[in-house]
Amino acid sequence: MEIIIADEAGVCFGVKRATEIAFEAAGEAEKPVFTFGELIHNPQVVEKLRGAGVAPVETVNEAAKATVIIRSHGLPPDTYRAVEAKAARLIDATCPIVKAQQHDAEFLAGEGYRVVIIGDRNHPEVQAVAGYAGPDVVIVDSVEEAARMDRHGKVGVVIQTTHRLDECEEIIGALLPKARELRVFNTLCNATSVRQDAARELAGDVDVMLIVGGRNSANTARLAEICAEATDRSFHVETADELDPAWFDGAERVGITGGASTPDWIIEDVVARLVEFEDATVVDRRNG
Amino acid sequence: MEIIIADEAGVCFGVKRATEIAFEAAGEAEKPVFTFGELIHNPQVVEKLRGAGVAPVETVNEAAKATVIIRSHGLPPDTYRAVEAKAARLIDATCPIVKAQQHDAEFLAGEGYRVVIIGDRNHPEVQAVAGYAGPDVVIVDSVEEAARMDRHGKVGVVIQTTHRLDECEEIIGALLPKARELRVFNTLCNATSVRQDAARELAGDVDVMLIVGGRNSANTARLAEICAEATDRSFHVETADELDPAWFDGAERVGITGGASTPDWIIEDVVARLVEFEDATVVDRRNG
Secondary structure (H helix, E strand, O other): OEEEEOOOOOOOHHHHHHHHHHHHHHHHOOOOEEEEOOOOOOHHHHHHHHHOOEEEEOOOHHHOOOEEEEOOOOOOHHHHHHHHHHOOEEEEOOOHHHHHHHHHHHHHHHOOOEEEEEOOOOOHHHHHHHOOOOOOOEEEOOHHHHHOOOOEEEEEEEEOOOOOHHHHHHHHHHHHHHEEEEEEEOOOOHHHHHHHHHHHHHHOOOOEEEEEOOOOOHHHHHHHHHHHHHOOOEEEEOOHHHOOHHHHOOOOEEEEEEOOOOOHHHHHHHHHHHHHHOOOEEEEOOOO | OEEEEOOOOOOOHHHHHHHHHHHHHHHHOOOOEEEEOOOOOOHHHHHHHHHOOEEEEOOOHHHOOOEEEEOOOOOOHHHHHHHHHHOOEEEEOOOHHHHHHHHHHHHHHHOOOEEEEEOOOOOHHHHHHHOOOOOOOEEEOOHHHHHOOOOEEEEEEEEOOOOOHHHHHHHHHHHHHHEEEEEEEOOOOHHHHHHHHHHHHHHOOOOEEEEEOOOOOHHHHHHHHHHHHHOOOEEEEOOHHHOOHHHHOOOOEEEEEEOOOOOHHHHHHHHHHHHHHOOOEEEEOOOO
């Protein structure tokens, strides 16, 4: 069997950075140390952090007098300021690409644009950036929602960093007749696009495709959706324990990708388990 | 037989204005009076103007010491200035929507955007606005051309005023991954969109669809294309003389639309000829 790990599979720069910041704080910062919300959308990493003494909290009051880490998805400005005021120390692990997106939304709102966020209104990143986008912000996640919008003179757009490019292209098209001026900050994370393209290509080229990552991770869910479009034999797992040997009956080539919040060690675990099932060679296309 | 004239069929505000300006100049301005290029894309109107003593010229030298009318599609700035310097008097009949598009292109180029014009590179309107769009202007007219573009930091877009909205939506989508910032001035003429939508709807609802207008008129050609997508029995004619009674065999409902440069009297001629073929009632949806 041949196991092929897709380009850009797994942890992105922003998640890696947030995880390092959190583990560093666990060792060095004044106790207690909390993350505001779960640091990243990966239960295994959140559990490891808890083991290192860094638990997630959900309210500003719980953050009082503690060291508080702002998670990779960021926070709306009013919550951010409330945490800052109550916490003993605030450590900002917001992904730099998300931070830029928040600045873009704030700029557009300040310039009088009706801000549209393309993304999932239930995702913490979208909820955070919405706080920067002015009182009349509109969140759309489909061509149908975009088509229902009223027309405005100036429409400004930012995008959930891990959205699917092809869907964003269609939504941007549908926004064209909604404005005299349509100003789009393409805040899509480039690593996300590369990861999605590589997953789509690999899924079409193997017998079985595995998508590894948190079930609560939006970008992992999008990868699973993209792979399911390319092959019937695609499976989304959080950990190696979920692998079922029957999935690989007769498979000569197995592809693996992982979401932006999936740490390398979970992907390595999956590979190791596959090799236990059957002799295999591993081709690692990551960052190449 | 029922004859239905589509909403916004025929001459638009900009063409009507240019035609009025030209006939007024024919009566009042100092001779000779020329238009720089054909005033509008309708041979019958151009012929009428010639009869009134206003002929088209193609070169700056021909414009020397004459009264010169700038046509509805506008002129690139260097040609405009050359005509202005040589002519005895310049009368600007550029469509105000085209004028705004030229200002938008100039603004975008001045702000450091790589300007993209969505339109037909052989159309005089596109050639005129290209002169305002900076030295690195890119003209694209399809998703494939947009997809071939290099990525730039800031991409600014203006659109040929009479383009098809659905094609522009797809092209704008394809431009999304080409820039960190995509700033689109939606310079589509609203009357054009309404005319296209009304033609599409009517063509799907009648037995025969007629599209009336100059064969050299890009927007009339687009109407013909849109109607041909909706019905097999659609015909593009310039004048009533081209009508073939055989087209209307067994037809109970006939739809008519006309391009933005098709004067009302040509549409009235077509209706009058149809009524000669067969008794008919006329439903006029224009401006309604």
